[in-house]
Every structure is written in C-alpha cells, then in structure tokens.
Amino acid sequence: MTSGERGLKLKGSLTVFFAIYIIALSFIPILHDTFLTQARWAGYGTGAYQYQNQHYFILFNDPYDGSSKPHIHVNPDFAPASRVSLLEFSDWTSWVDDHNLFNEFNVTIRTNPQSLDVTYARPQIVLHKFVEASPDSVKVSFRCDREFKAHLEIWRWVMTSINGMTVKDVPKPLSIAPTTLIEFTFSDDRLQSLGQGSIVLSALPAEMKIWPHEKGFNKITIDFVNSEMSFTVSGSMSSVGIPSLIWSYAMLPSVLPLVAISVVLLYLLVDKYGRTLKNRAAGPSS
Amino acid sequence: MEERSRIVLLALAVRLVLAPFFMHAGDVGTIYESSIMALNGQNMYNFVYARTLQMQNAAGIPVFFEGYAYHPLLVYLFVPFYWLFTLIAGTSPVMIDGHYPSLPALIYPWTPVLLLILKLPIILADLVVVYLLAGIDLRKAKIYAFCPYVIFISVIWGMFDAFVAVFLLASYLTSSRSNALSGFFYGLSLLKLYTIVLLPLYLVRLFGRWRALLEFLGGFALTLLPVAYFLVASPTSIWNVLVTFQGTRLMGGVNMYNFIWVVQDLVFDLVVSWIPNVILLVALVVVVPKFGRRAPLLESILAVMFLYFLFGKVINEQFLVSILPLILLSKECDHRLWIAPFVFIFLRSPAYYFALPILWTSPFFYSFYLQADVLWRQLQAAGYLQIPMYAVGVAFSLAVFWNLMRILRSTQAAVAPDSADSRSIS
Numbered sequence: 001m002t003s004g005e006r007g008l009k010l011k012g013s014l015t016v017f018f019a020i021y022i023i024a025l026s027f028i029p030i031l032h033d034t035f036l037t038q039a040r041w042a043g044y045g046t047g048a049y050q051y052q053n054q055h056y057f058i059l060f061n062d063p064y065d066g067s068s069k070p071h072i073h074v075n076p077d078f079a080p081a082s083r084v085s086l087l088e089f090s091d092w093t094s095w096v097d098d099h100n101l102f103n104e105f106n107v108t109i110r111t112n113p114q115s116l117d118v119t120y121a122r123p124q125i126v127l128h129k130f131v132e133a134s135p136d137s138v139k140v141s142f143r144c145d146r147e148f149k150a151h152l153e154i155w156r157w158v159m160t161s162i163n164g165m166t167v168k169d170v171p172k173p174l175s176i177a178p179t180t181l182i183e184f185t186f187s188d189d190r191l192q193s194l195g196q197g198s199i200v201l202s203a204l205p206a207e208m209k210i211w212p213h214e215k216g217f218n219k220i221t222i223d224f225v226n227s228e229m230s231f232t233v234s235g236s237m238s239s240v241g242i243p244s245l246i247w248s249y250a251m252l253p254s255v256l257p258l259v260a261i262s263v264v265l266l267y268l269l270v271d272k273y274g275r276t277l278k279n280r281a282a283g284p285s286s
Numbered sequence: 287m288e289e290r291s292r293i294v295l296l297a298l299a300v301r302l303v304l305a306p307f308f309m310h311a312g313d314v315g316t317i318y319e320s321s322i323m324a325l326n327g328q329n330m331y332n333f334v335y336a337r338t339l340q341m342q343n344a345a346g347i348p349v350f351f352e353g354y355a356y357h358p359l360l361v362y363l364f365v366p367f368y369w370l371f372t373l374i375a376g377t378s379p380v381m382i383d384g385h386y387p388s389l390p391a392l393i394y395p396w397t398p399v400l401l402l403i404l405k406l407p408i409i410l411a412d413l414v415v416v417y418l419l420a421g422i423d424l425r426k427a428k429i430y431a432f433c434p435y436v437i438f439i440s441v442i443w444g445m446f447d448a449f450v451a452v453f454l455l456a457s458y459l460t461s462s463r464s465n466a467l468s469g470f471f472y473g474l475s476l477l478k479l480y481t482i483v484l485l486p487l488y489l490v491r492l493f494g495r496w497r498a499l500l501e502f503l504g505g506f507a508l509t510l511l512p513v514a515y516f517l518v519a520s521p522t523s524i525w526n527v528l529v530t531f532q533g534t535r536l537m538g539g540v541n542m543y544n545f546i547w548v549v550q551d552l553v554f555d556l557v558v559s560w561i562p563n564v565i566l567l568v569a570l571v572v573v574v575p576k577f578g579r580r581a582p583l584l585e586s587i588l589a590v591m592f593l594y595f596l597f598g599k600v601i602n603e604q605f606l607v608s609i610l611p612l613i614l615l616s617k618e619c620d621h622r623l624w625i626a627p628f629v630f631i632f633l634r635s636p637a638y639y640f641a642l643p644i645l646w647t648s649p650f651f652y653s654f655y656l657q658a659d660v661l662w663r664q665l666q667a668a669g670y671l672q673i674p675m676y677a678v679g680v681a682f683s684l685a686v687f688w689n690l691m692r693i694l695r696s697t698q699a700a701v702a703p704d705s706a707d708s709r710s711i712s
Contacts, residue, residue, distance in 0.1 A: 007695055007698050011691050011694075011695065014691065015687075015691075018596075018684075018687055021542075021565075022542045022680055022683065022684075025542060025543070025545065025561070026542075026545055026676075028545065028546070028549065028558060029545055029546075029548045029549045032549050032551065032554060033549075036551070036554060037551065042550060042551035042552070042553070042554070043345065043346065043347035043551075043552050043553070044347075044550035044551055044552045044555070045349075045550070045552075046341065046345065046349055046386075046387070047341065047344060047345025047346070047347060047349055048550075050550055062345065063341075063344040063345060064387055064388075065387070106344075107344060108343060108344050108346065109344065109345055109346045110346045111346065247668065247669075248668075248669075249667065249668060249669040251669075252548045252669045252672055252673070253548060253549075255673060256545050256548065256673075256676055259673060259676050259677050259680065260542070260676075260680055262677075263677055263680040263681050263684065264680070264684070267681075267684040267688075271688070
C-alpha cells in the first residue's frame with residue numbers, strides 16, 4: 001500500500017470516527033432527560049434549579065433574579081412535553097417582617113433528595129423556604145424558629161376564576177374571607193385547553209386578596225403571622241379542542257440529534273461531491 | 287504612499303470610527319475594572335476568587351464568577367491606556383457594573399472616550415498583524431485588515447484575541463532566527479491561555495537541540511515571571527481563577543459541544559465536559575510526536591490549534607482571530623473559516639447588546655432595547671436559538687476538521703518517502 005493510499009484510508013477512518021463522535025454526543029441531552037433528570041433537583045446556570053417529574057416542572061431562579069421563587073408548571077397528560085405555567089411565587093414582591101425577600105435578605109440555596117432548601121438570612125431572622133415535589137403536588141413551605149409576619153404574592157397570567165369568582169364579579173382588588181383552600185381555573189390558548197389548580201394552606205392566614213387584571217386575576221396576596229406556613233399547589237389540564245403541533249423547549253433534546261445527523265450528512269455529501277469534481281478535473285490518471 | 291502603509295492606515299481608520307460606539311459590556315467591563323484594580327495596586331485574582339466563593343456559597347453548585355481569568359501580563363497592556371484616560375476624564379467611574387446578568391450604567395460623555403482609549407492596544411495589535419502580513423503578501427494583509435469578523439471582535443466586541451494573533455505570528459516568524467524571541471513571543475501569546483496546547487509542539491520540535499531548547503525556554507520563562515509573582519502573592523486565588531475555572535469550566539461555544547447548554551444540570555454537564563479533554567489529550571499525544579518534528583512549523587502549529595478547536599471544550603466566538611494570520615499564511619487552509627464564528631456571535635448575543643453605548647444615550651433608545659430584549663428572551667426561552675447555534679457549532683467543527691485533514695495530508699505527503707504518489711491521490 002502506498003503512502004497515498006494509506007493517507008486516503010486514514011482520512012476515511014478519521015472522518016467516520018468524527019461523524020460518529022458528533023452524532024453520538026448529540027444524543028447526550030435526550031439520554032440525560034430520559035434517565036437522569038426525573039424527580040431530582042438539578043442546579044445550572046448561575047445558580048438556578050429545576051425539577052421535573054411526570055406532572056410538574058419547577059423552576060427556582062438563581063439568586064440574582066427575584067422572580068420564579070419557585071415557578072410551578074404543569075405538564076398536561078395530553079401534551080407531556082409542554083410546560084404550562086401554574087403558579088409563580090415572587091421574591092420581588094414578597095416581604096417578611098417588612099423586609100423584601102429579594103433585596104433585603106442573604107439567600108443561600110441547597111438541595112437534598114427530597115427538597116430544595118432556600119435560606120433567607122438577616123441579622124434578626126433566619127427563614128427557610130422548602131420546595132418539595134410529589135407526583136400529585138408541589139409544597140412550598142416557610143419555616144422559622146420564631147413567629148414572623150409575611151406578605152406573599154403568588155402570580156399567574158391569568159386565572160380565569162378564583163374560588164368561583166370571575167373578574168366580572170370582582171372589577172377591583174378584593175379582600176376575601178381567609179381560607180385554607182384556594183381553587184382557581186385558567187385556560188391555555190396554545191394547547192386549546194382548560195386548567196384547574198388549587199392551593200392548600202397549612203393554616204388560616206390573616207388576610208387574602210385577589211387582584212383582577214384585564215381578562216382574569218393575575219395575583220393572590222396572602223398575609224399571615226406564624227412560625228410556619230405551607231402552600232400545597234396542585235393542578236391539572238384537560239383538552240377541549242385539538243391543539244396544533246406545539247413546539248416546546250423540552251423538545252430540544254429530541255431535535256439536536258436530527259440537526260447533528262443532517263449537518264454531518266451534508267458535510268459528507270459535500271466532501272464526496274467535491275472530491276468527485278476534483279477527480280473529474282484531474283482526469284483518468286487519478 | 288506605499289501600499290503596505292496605505293492598508294495599515296485604512297485598517298486603522300475603519301477601527302477608529304467604530305471603536306467608541308460599541309462594546310461587549312461584560313468583557314470590556316472586566317478589562318475596565320481590572321485596569322482600575324491594577325493601577326491601584328489591587329489584586330484582580332483575589333477579587334474574582336472572592337466573587338466566585340460568594341456565588342458558590344449562594345448557589346450551592348460549582349458556579350464561577352466570570353471576571354479577569356487571564357495571564358497577569360494582559361492587564362498591564364491596558365493599564366497605560368486606562369491611566370491615559372484618567373488624565374483626560376479623571377478617576378470617577380464611567381462604566382458601573384456590567385457583569386452578566388446586570389446591565390451597566392454608562393456615564394456620558396466619557397463612555398465613548400473610554401472605549402476608544404481602552405481599545406487602542408487591541409487596534410495596535412491588529413495593525414501590527416496587518417503590517418507583518420503585508421510584508422509577506424499584500425492580499426492576505428487586506429483580508430485580515432478588512433475581515434468583518436476581525437473588525438467585529440476587536441473594535442465592536444472589544445475582545446483582545448488580536449494580542450494572541452500578533453504574538454503567535456511573531457513567535458512563528460522569529461522561530462527561524464531566534465529561539466529566545468520565539469519563546470518570548472509564544473509566552474506572550476498565552477495571554478488568553480488556550481495556546482498552551484502548543485507548548486508540547488514547541489518542546490518536541492526543539493527536543494535534542496538543547497541549546498535551542500534552552501533559549502526558547504529562557505524567552506518563555508521571562509513571560510512567566512508575573513505568574514510566579516501572583517503564585518507567591520495569592521496562590522489560592524490565581525490557582526482557582528486560572529486553573530480551576532479554566533480547567534473545569536463547562537464545555538460549549540462555537541463547536542459541537544454546545545448541546546450541553548440544553549442540559550440544565552451543572553453537575554452532569556461538568557462530568558460530560560471531561561470527554562473532550564480526554565480526546566484532546568489523546569489527539570495531541572498522537573499528532574504532536576508524529577507530525578510535530580518533521581512537518582513545517584506553520585502547518586504543525588495550525589494542526590495542533592485545529593485539534594484544540596475540535597476537541598478543546600470551550601471555543602468562544604473570538605478564538606479564531608488568534609490563528610487567522612497563520613491560516614492566511616498556509617496554502618492548505620481556507621480562511622473563510624471565520625464565517626461560522628461570525629454568524630454564531632449573533633445567535634448567542636443579540637446584535638443590539640453590542641450597541642449599548644449608543645442605546646444608553648437616550649431614554650427612547652433604551653426603551654427600544656427593552657422591547658427588543660423581551661423578544662430575544664422569548665426566542666431564547668422557546669429554544670429557537672439553540673437549534674441554529676448547535677447547527678453552526680457542528681458546521682464549524684466539520685469545517686475545522688476539513689482544514690485539519692488537508693494539513694495532515696499535505697504534511698504526510700511532505701514527510702513520506704513516496705510523497706509524489708500521495709499528492710496525486712489527494
């Protein structure tokens with residue numbers, strides 16, 4: 001075998017290796033999502049965390065963002081890759097002992113297999129927010145070793161009804177009778193579906209207010225004084241129409257191998273076609 | 287006026303016109319704050335390390351503050367220019383914060399002046415490259431001088447890979463005349479650290495020629511003195527910033543590894559990020575001894591750098607500037623490689639982000655920025671940008687692979703006994 005033939009064979013082998021290498025790597029995201037991501041907290045970026053189980057996707061934003069603390073999404077049974085916003089707890093707009101949770105506390109985040117443990121510390125107070133997910137619900141708990149006064153804001157754009165009331169009944173912000181159960185409904189145009197959710201409080205709050213915004217309610221504010229309070233959030237969706245093909249970020253891992261295969265095939269075609277042209281130009285001697 | 291000078295002056299004019307009005311806030315901000323610290327005798331590695339510890343404590347995962355993570359010499363290339371700026375504008379802050387995810391507050395009218403002055407050393411580096419190339423081939427000098435990608439990186443982004451380009455080119459050009467100078471310039475090319483992959487190549491080439499090797503190492507060692515100083519002064523900080531951060535950072539960039547940005551699980555991502563490290567090590571062990579000694583230096587340098595571009599885990603958009611002059615000098619390579627990283631810039635960062643110095647001049651422009659940013663974030667959140675980013679990354683890797691194959695084939699032909707036969711087949 002001449003060195004030229006050896007070179008050509010080597011090039012062929014390296015090209016095959018490289019093509020396989022690229023395509024094999026492109027399957028890593030889908031393998032991760034299939035085998036490793038279910039029902040555990042995963043940190044990423046500059047300190048954000050996410051959790052995915054069969055029914056819920058939870059995002060807890062990084063320490064530099066006061067929104068989504070956490071943001072709970074529901075994965076509809078009829079469109080499991082879709083993530084539909086269910087409720088968002090906001091630190092931007094929540095206060096404990098009159099101190100803003102985002103701007104006036106030092107925050108540290110840790111995980112254990114069961115929950116996300118977020119510690120909010122100030123000289124006079126250390127407060128824990130735990131986020132625990134189960135197949136049926138997501139529980140957000142506030143705990144402190146002493147009693148504290150809290151004003152929390154829970155958001156959704158938008159809830160079509162809260163405890164049976166719609167914006168037609170409530171054109172202005174309304175204080176409602178404190179209760180341990182809040183039920184709300186919502187709709188999702190993209191998925192042509194209706195949703196319902198509930199928040200179960202572990203104790204009666206001091207005050208509750210619902211806030212209308214154009215087509216529905218966009219937030220519920222809850223004031224309480226306690227050393228512990230938990231909010232157990234659950235939700236589900238049912239399809240009322242035929243949703244069009246919906247693209248979702250969660251589908252990206254499935255698309256990347258297709259992209260890799262397409263680009264690699266294109267390269268191989270161009271490489272082969274280019275050489276054919278060169279051979280033609282070189283004539284029969286090659 | 288001779289053509290060589292005309293090209294240099296035109297290249298200068300283009301860069302001076304653009305420099306005051308654009309920047310990558312995070313990267314220019316890092317140079318600005320590091321220059322202030324260096325001028326005030328502060329240790330920038332301590333600052334970065336402290337911020338990293340703060341972030342890791344808050345987040346509970348191994349995240350790093352992305353600040354000054356370069357060779358200590360780098361900041362001293364900017365300090366004289368920053369000092370010059372303080373003579374004009376004083377020492378009051380002009381750019382306040384700007385590290386991701388914050389947006390900077392910019393003070394006028396001084397921001398454009400600061401940008402122009404801080405970019406002068408980068409522009410000078412570009413001009414030296416153009417001048418050196420023009421001495422070899424005017425056409426190639428023109429390509430570098432007016433390449434949109436090079437201009438964008440140097441004066442719109444404000445990134446300084448042109449330093450690496452000029453020092454690497456100088457190391458190559460002086461290698462036949464002075465090993466000490468070649469070693470010195472190579473050491474300077476480490477301002478951005480990634481050219482460290484070339485060290486085994488230089489050593490293998492000089493192995494056995496002990497005097498030449500000693501001269502090279504002598505020149506190289508000179509550039510390491512500032513590193514030695516910081517290793518004594520603040521060993522933990524510089525180790526964490528240069529070795530731990532750079533060595534264990536998440537893979538990605540303009541390469542086939544940016545799929546990892548889709549996998550939002552840092553601990554897993556960091557484990558997977560070792561794959562390219564291992565492959566790169568194996569590739570270097572195979573290629574450097576086999577081709578490094580007998581092949582021409584230019585092709586050897588390019589082959590090793592291409593291996594790094596293929597298997598190095600982090601390939602940022604601007605890295606290609608560093609070897610573009612050498613690519614232009616090689617007959618085997620296609621300089622249009624720059625197109626992929628250039629396209630990638632606008633997929634990873636919105637174009638308007640580079641225009642903050644213009645957009646921050648009026649509340650009207652600022653509101654335009656906010657509107658555009660909402661749209662951009664929606665595209666990001668939906669995952670629409672990740673797909674073209676990945677496609678461009680893979681395409682760039684394949685283009686690099688194609689160029690590497692051409693180099694290896696020509697190199698093999700040059701060193702093989704039946705080289706004529708080999709050429710006819712290729």
